[in-house]
Every structure is written in C-alpha cells, then in structure tokens.
Amino acid sequence: MKPYKTVIYSFFLGGLFxxxxxxxxxxxxxxxxDTPMSFFTGGATLVSMGVIGCILGGxxxxxxxxxxxxxxxxxxxxxFAMAVGMxxxxxxxxxxxxxxxxxxxxxxxxxxFNVLFMAVCVAIGYVCGMLGVAPAQDLGVPKxxxxxxxxxxxxxxxxxxxxxxxxxxxxxxxxxxxTPLYILMTAWMVGAILAPFGISGALAxxxxxxFSVMITVGGYNTYNIGMDLFLGxxxxxxxxxxxxxxxxxxxxxxxxxLFTFWIYNWVFGRKPIHQxxxxxxxxxxxxxxxxxxxxxxxxxxxxxVDPATIExxxxx
Numbered sequence: 001m002k003p004y005k006t007v008i009y010s011f012f013l014g015g016l017f018x019x020x021x022x023x024x025x026x027x028x029x030x031x032x033x034d035t036p037m038s039f040f041t042g043g044a045t046l047v048s049m050g051v052i053g054c055i056l057g058g059x060x061x062x063x064x065x066x067x068x069x070x071x072x073x074x075x076x077x078x079x080f081a082m083a084v085g086m087x088x089x090x091x092x093x094x095x096x097x098x099x100x101x102x103x104x105x106x107x108x109x110x111x112x113f114n115v116l117f118m119a120v121c122v123a124i125g126y127v128c129g130m131l132g133v134a135p136a137q138d139l140g141v142p143k144x145x146x147x148x149x150x151x152x153x154x155x156x157x158x159x160x161x162x163x164x165x166x167x168x169x170x171x172x173x174x175x176x177x178x179t180p181l182y183i184l185m186t187a188w189m190v191g192a193i194l195a196p197f198g199i200s201g202a203l204a205x206x207x208x209x210x211f212s213v214m215i216t217v218g219g220y221n222t223y224n225i226g227m228d229l230f231l232g233x234x235x236x237x238x239x240x241x242x243x244x245x246x247x248x249x250x251x252x253x254x255x256x257x258l259f260t261f262w263i264y265n266w267v268f269g270r271k272p273i274h275q276x277x278x279x280x281x282x283x284x285x286x287x288x289x290x291x292x293x294x295x296x297x298x299x300x301x302x303x304x305v306d307p308a309t310i311e312x313x314x315x316x
Contacts, residue, residue, distance in 0.1 A: 003169045006069055007162050013065060013072030014161025014214075015154040017049070021076065021213035022153045024048045042212060043245045047252035049213055050081035054256040057082030058263025060276045070168060072161040074180055075187060075214050081253055083180075084110055085260025086273075092265065093272040099265075106261060110254040117185070118222045118246065121192035125226020128196050133227075138201035149208045156207035160214050184215055191219025221246060 028044040037044075053076075056062035062082045065073035073079040088106035091097040097105075144152050164183055171178040194200045200220040203211040211217060221242060228239025268276050 001068070006169070007165045009069035010072035010165035011158035011162040013069040013158075014075055015158030015210070017072070017076040017078060018153040018157025018207075018210040018213055019150055020052070021045055021049055021209035022150050025209055025212075039241055040245055040248060043249040043252070045209065045213065046077045046249050047256065049076060049078040050253050050256035051259075053078030053080070053082035054085055054260040055263065057085050057260040059267060060264065060273060060280070063273060063277070069161070069165070070180055071164040071183065072158075074184060075161045075164055075216075076157075077213055077215065077253070080184065080215055081256045082260055083184075084253065084257035085264070088258070088261035089264050089273065092261065093268075093270050096270065102261065103258060106257050107254055110250060110257060114218075114250045114253075117188050117218065118225075121189070121219045121222035122226035122229070124192045125195070125223040125228075126230045127226075128223075129227045129230030133196045138205050139198040141202040141205045143205045144208065152207045153210035156203065156210035157214065158210075160211070160216065187215050188219045191216035191221075192223040193219070195220050195223040 025041060025045045028041045028048070032038050032041050032044065053062055056065075056078075062073065062079070063086075066079065066082075074083060084106060087109045088102040091105060092099070092102045164187055167186070168178065168180065168183045171183070191200050194203075200211070200216070200223075204217070204220065211220075225239045225242050225246070228235040228242070
C-alpha cells in the first residue's frame with residue numbers, strides 16, 4: 001500500500017474512533033454523574049474503547065484496520081488494548097506456549113508500560129511544579145460544547161493519527177527497526193511534553209475525545225498528577241483521585257487485553273492470525289465466485305449463430 005494512503009486512512013479511522021469515544025463519554029456522563037463513580041467517566045470511556053478493541057481483535061477483525069491505517073487503529077485506546085492482547089495471542093499461536101505464560105506476557109506488558117511511563121510523566125509534572133510552571137494551562141481555550149464537540153473530536157483525532165502515521169513512515173525510512181511500539185511510546189510522552197506549554201490542555205478542551213481517547217492523554221493525565229502532588233493540599237488529594245482513576249483504567253485495559261486472547265482462543269484456537277486472514281480471504285473469494293453470473297459457455301445456454309455471419313468472418 002502506498003504510504004500516503006495509510007496517512008489518509010489513519011486520518012479517517014482515527015477520527016471515526018474519536019467520534020465513537022465521544023458518544024461513549026456522553027453515555028457515561030449521563031450514567032455516572034451524581035454517583036460515587038462520577039470521577040471515572042474518562043476512565044470508563046477508555047475501558048469501553050478497550051472492550052471494542054478486544055472484541056474486534058479477538059475476532060481477527062481489528063487487525064485489518066491496523067494494516068490499512070496503522071496509527072488510525074493503534075493510537076486510540078481500542079487499538080492499544082487489542083495490541084496488548086496480541087502479546088498473548090502471538091506466542092499462543094506461533095510458539096505453542098502455555099496459557100499461563102501467554103497471560104503473563106500480556107499482564108506484564110500492561111504493567112511495565114503503564115507504570116514506567118506514568119512514573120516518568122509524574123516526575124515531569126512534579127519537576128515542572130518545582131520550576132514554577134503554572135498548573136492547568138490551556139492557552140485560554142474554552143471547552144467546546146454541544147454538537148461542535150463531535151466535529152472537533154473527529155478532525156483533531158484524525159490529525160493526531162495522521163501525524164503519528166507520518167512520523168512512523170519517516171522513522172521507518174531512516175531505520176527499518178522502527179516498530180509501532182516505539183511510536184506509541186513517543187505518543188504517550190508527547191502528551192506530557194506538550195502539557196507545560198498548555199497545548200495538551202488546549203487540545204483536551206477543544207477536541208474532547210479527539211485528544212482524550214488517544215494514548216497521548218496518558219502522558220497528559222499523569223503529568224497533571226505530578227503537578228498536583230507538588231502543589232499539595234487539596235491538589236494532592238485530587239492527584240491521588242486521578243491516580244486511582246488511572247489505576248482502574250490500567251486494570252480495565254489488562255482485563256480487556258486478556259479478553260482479546262480468550263475470544264481469539266475460543267474462536268480460532270492456536271491458528272496463527274495470518275492463517276486466519278488467508279482462510280477468510282479464500283472464503284470470501286469462494287462466495288464471490290459462487291455469486292458470479294454464469295458464463296456464456298455454461299452447458300444448457302442456447303444461442304443461434306447465423307451461417308451467413310460465419311461465412312463473412314471466414315472471408316475476412
């Protein structure tokens with residue numbers, strides 16, 4: 001596939017997932033507002049997106065999205081949950097590993113990735129607080145409300161996915177060893193790096209889930225935790241609440257990733273993903289062939305040829 005096509009597909013797919021996440025957030029706000037879990041609306045949205053990724057990934061469908069639009073599929077948390085689940089599916093189907101080891105691979109990846117980058121971004125936030133960086137900067141961008149929020153979520157989410165797709169293409173051209181995981185790590189850190197300049201907060205206000213469902217929000221949220229812990233008092237308590245919300249979201253991510261593995265195993269067993277896709281393609285081709293109209297040479301098709309026409313063709 002041409003590289004520019006993957007960028008275009010990433011834009012539209014990333015925007016579509018942002019729209020879906022925005023609708024999910026509206027649902028959770030309706031359900032959880034004025035309840036003890038009202039603080040978890042954002043986390044519930046991320047977990048819900050993870051459920052979407054785990055179901056489609058377990059059915060070997062989400063991987064098609066990844067092939068067409070790598071970061072349009074992977075940058076949203078739905079894709080991250082699917083990718084984590086495939087950490088268990090891979091050794092299960094290609095190395096014949098035990099189920100326990102496959103599950104451990106999945107859980108361990110969730111733990112080290114999230115804990116490591118959370119710690120780094122919390123430290124960045126704390127240090128920025130020590131340096132006197134003003135907290136909660138958003139460049140004065142107000143929160144978008146109403147139907148316009150869905151529009152902003154679509155195009156900002158699409159642009160973020162397209163940006164990291166371009167970054168991936170550039171890095172791959174420099175060194176073929178670049179993997180999507182390296183870009184996802186970069187995307188997480190970008191959320192924290194842009195936070196002191198107010199850009200992450202502005203994007204969160206302007207685009208809603210166009211920013212907040214992408215993995216970049218992990219860096220931004222954990223940066224804010226570090227800033228709150230530095231400020232102390234009520235801010236520290238708010239930081240601890242956000243840390244608890246983050247921990248719940250990580251647990252939810254781990255569970256959805258494991259469901260990806262269990263669904264895949266239930267449907268396909270130890271059959272490798274590439275073989276599943278080949279068989280699906282062959283099945284689709286067989287159905288298409290069966291649905292094609294009969295050719296003119298099928299037995300029983302009667303037609304008449306004028307002898308004069310044959311004589312003219314022979315003379316020619």
